[in-house]
Amino acid sequence: MxxxxxxxxxxxxxxxxxxxxxxxxxxxxxxxxxxxxxxxxxxxxxxxxxxxxxxxxxxxMQGYFLPPLLFTIEEANALLLLQTLAHKFTDKSIIKNSDSAIKKIKSVLRSNDFEKFQNFSNKVEIYNPENEQKENDYLSTIQKAIIEKLILKIEYTDNNKKKTQREIEPIGIIFYTKQWHLIAWCWLRKDYRDFKLNQILHLKLTSFPFKKEHSYSIQEYMTIF
Missing domain, CATH: 1.10.10.10 (Winged helix-like DNA-binding domain superfamily/Winged helix DNA-binding domain)
Structure with missing residues (x-):
């Protein structure tokens, strides 16, 4: 270097x-x-x-801004593929942020790369007929709760169709069985639980910090449980 x-x-x-x-x-x-x-x-x-x-x-020093990053066309196209996945496998909150990020990337591309990028964007699609766009827009809020270690209040419908009100401390999100799952400590059950996002009826981010220390990662959770 x-x-x-x-x-x-x-x-x-x-x-x-x-x-x-x-x-x-x-x-x-x-x-x-x-x-x-x-x-x-x-x-x-x-x-x-x-x-x-x-x-x-x-x-x-706070307040000093660096000039915008310059992306290569390969980097921009890689992010375009990720944006396409976001449209198919995430929710409205992530799609909004993903689209905003792509607009910023377009604004810093060189003119000849911008034309290539636009051309490539018309040639990318994901075919997934079994996937249905989720109606909720919880993923961005869940991200914030995980990063800032804030408690979430949710109304949840379990597999037996029983509704419960819960306070949870999210430690991570996982995509498997063709849907998003939220792994969190549940104060109602006094244990870690796997919540399916499409079974969360209501979700609210509180201003209350976690009351419990979570010593292992989402990857370790999947191994242990």
Whole structure:
């Protein structure tokens, strides 16, 4: 990796992490700490406000915006395929966000790549006659609950058609058996449960944080249960 590419990589790393230490950067690029210090100095010299927080690491001053990413046509087309999958296998909330992301990608494509992208978008389709578009739009709210560790209140219909009101702490979502499942700790049952999204009648995001520590990941849940 040449120095220009490395400086850009360091810049994006600091954009996506709250703090990053010189030691972490040195390990990542297999360089000396002294070289990293020179790179940070070079970024400051071209007007990028990189600040050192003692005992924490470097960060970019709040309010500083990096120029938009430039996508290659291959990267853009890969994301187009993912957007097509979103239209078939997610809900209205994800489709809205996916469409917005694609519009932003289009806005930063080079003119010749934009034409190729538009042409490819008319040649992509997913045939899945058994899949039905879900009427709910819960996935984005569930994502927020998982990321921010906030309790969800749901009204749920179980496989016996019994309705219950529950408070749950979501740890992840899984797509299998041709539908989305929400894995969460259920305070009604005092255990982890697998909720089918199409059986959730109502869902509300609360402002209450999780009351329980969840020590394993969604992948570990699938192995254990």
């Amino acid at each position: 040449n120095r220009i590419d490395r400086l850009m990589s360091i810049l994006w790393t600091m954009q996506y992490k709250k703090f990053v230490s010189a030691e972490q950067l040195a390990d990542k690029y297999n360089l000396s700490i002294r070289t990293i210090y020179r790179d940070i100095k070079a970024l400051n010299e071209v007007g990028i406000p990189v600040i050192l927080e003692p005992n924490k690491g470097y960060y970019i």
